[in-house]
Amino acid sequence: MSRLKVADRPYDIVLFGATGFVGELTAEYLAAHAPKGLRWAVAGRDGEKLRRLRDRLPAEDVGVLLADVSDPDSLRELARHARVLATTVGPYVRYGDALVAACAEAGTDYLDLTGEPEFVDLTYVRHDARARETGARLVHACGFDSVPHDLGVHFTVRHLPEGVPLSVDGFVRVGAAFSGGTLASALGQFARGRRLRAAALERRRHEPRLAGRRVATPAGTPRFAGEVGAWALPLPTVDAQIVRRSARALERYGPDFRYRHYAAVRRLPVAVGGVAAVGALVAAAQVPPARRLLSGRLAPGDGPSAERRARSWFSVRFVGEGGGRKVFTEVSGGDPGYDETAKMFAEAALCLALDALPPTAGQVTTAVAMGDALTDRLRAAGIGFRVAATR
Numbered sequence: 381m382s383r384l385k386v387a388d389r390p391y392d393i394v395l396f397g398a399t400g401f402v403g404e405l406t407a408e409y410l411a412a413h414a415p416k417g418l419r420w421a422v423a424g425r426d427g428e429k430l431r432r433l434r435d436r437l438p439a440e441d442v443g444v445l446l447a448d449v450s451d452p453d454s455l456r457e458l459a460r461h462a463r464v465l466a467t468t469v470g471p472y473v474r475y476g477d478a479l480v481a482a483c484a485e486a487g488t489d490y491l492d493l494t495g496e497p498e499f500v501d502l503t504y505v506r507h508d509a510r511a512r513e514t515g516a517r518l519v520h521a522c523g524f525d526s527v528p529h530d531l532g533v534h535f536t537v538r539h540l541p542e543g544v545p546l547s548v549d550g551f552v553r554v555g556a557a558f559s560g561g562t563l564a565s566a567l568g569q570f571a572r573g574r575r576l577r578a579a580a581l582e583r584r585r586h587e588p589r590l591a592g593r594r595v596a597t598p599a600g601t602p603r604f605a606g607e608v609g610a611w612a613l614p615l616p617t618v619d620a621q622i623v624r625r626s627a628r629a630l631e632r633y634g635p636d637f638r639y640r641h642y643a644a645v646r647r648l649p650v651a652v653g654g655v656a657a658v659g660a661l662v663a664a665a666q667v668p669p670a671r672r673l674l675s676g677r678l679a680p681g682d683g684p685s686a687e688r689r690a691r692s693w694f695s696v697r698f699v700g701e702g703g704g705r706k707v708f709t710e711v712s713g714g715d716p717g718y719d720e721t722a723k724m725f726a727e728a729a730l731c732l733a734l735d736a737l738p739p740t741a742g743q744v745t746t747a748v749a750m751g752d753a754l755t756d757r758l759r760a761a762g763i764g765f766r767v768a769a770t771r
């Protein structure tokens with residue numbers, strides 16, 4: 381696929397799932413921040429809802445495109461209309477594969493908000509090779525999962541010496557609520573343990589071995605982490621896997637790289653309660669009636685109010701070490717699940733559409749595809765990336 385053909389597409393960015401909770405926030409962000417002349421469209425399955433959204437947006441010439449995940453032809457058509465296609469239609473393991481296939485085939489850059497490791501592994505096995513041939517960049521996890529962690533580690537590594545073994549620990553703290561779409565994705569994921577492990581195994585069979593370097597993301601153990609003054613609980617989210625892929629792809633992470641990912645909790649009873657709550661959610665997700673009951677508590681499209689989101693925040697602190705140097709960094713911002721996720725998602729789409737980036741193709745992470753360019757965009761948009769101390 382020549383990049384010229386891609387440049388001829390009617391839209392620079394198409395936002396699919398624009399009528400959902402995060403979709404609307406992303407459309408509002410694009411309407412407020414897209415540079416003049418950017419050609420973009422909202423897409424989804426409900427024309428009436430899309431037109432109502434488009435008419436509310438403070439932007440001109442926003443296109444409207446119809447597509448449904450149950451109609452693969454409509455997804456192929458959608459992929460042919462965009463240079464960059466950003467989708468919020470999840471749970472991705474249920475709804476997402478056909479659109480990734482369509483983008484890989486059409487040479488269209490693809491972004492999503494998945495936090496589902498099984499989906500990322502399956503799309504790697506199925507579509508990475510074709511995307512490399514057509515030049516499509518397939519970038520998963522472009523929201524709070526996993527941008528602050530992936531770019532935060534990338535930022536931390538840039539402050540450590542080159543060519544030596546490096547280790548980074550990440551400590552996540554959030555104060556926030558979540559939406560119906562996120563609850564559905566989380567419950568679906570907890571119910572799919574065996575399929576998740578099978579997909580990871582299949583990926584490992586396809587992934588080339590890393591020659592001459594080592595990259596590890598061990599789970600770590602619960603402990604009091606004096607360096608951040610909090611209890612650290614190993615966090616089994618997709619983030620560490622994304623960091624691992626960035627470290628595999630980028631020589632700058634050194635000959636021997638290790639990353640450990642934790643939730644940081646100030647008080648021990650909260651730590652114990654958090655582990656118990658996640659355990660209960662995982663257990664409930666195994667029983668279909670309990671899963672349906674929990675899903676029903678928040679309908680798709682529902683989410684926290686603007687007031688609740690305004691009080692929400694996140695902070696990810698990193699401790700990096702190597703070559704005799706130690707660096708403490710932090711990535712921080714407002715409401716992680718929605719406002720900041722919409723910001724990260726929209727800025728990532730703008731970055732792929734507009735910025736001069738290193739040539740990459742196939743399944744790539746935000747750090748590999750966009751790296752400093754996206755970090756700079758997010759800093760300009762109010763997300764903090766700072767070095768707190770060095771030793």
Ligand SMILES: NC(=O)c1ccc[n+]([C@@H]2O[C@H](COP(=O)([O-])OP(=O)(O)OC[C@H]3O[C@@H](n4cnc5c(N)ncnc54)[C@H](OP(=O)(O)O)[C@@H]3O)[C@@H](O)[C@H]2O)c1
Pocket residue numbers: 396397398399400401402403424425426429447448449450468469470471472493494495521522523524525526559560561562563565566679680681682683716717718721
């Ligand atoms: N940590 C993160 O990075 C993060 C944060 C927030 C959300 N997420 C993920 O992002 C996804 C969206 O979350 P949300 O809260 O915005 O969900 P949501 O409000 O339920 O929105 C889902 C969107 O998908 C669309 N959709 C559903 N079925 C479709 C179909 N058959 N064809 C076309 N479109 C279809 C819906 O369209 P209609 O309006 O027509 O129903 C809606 O626009 C979830 O997977 C969630 O887990 C990730």
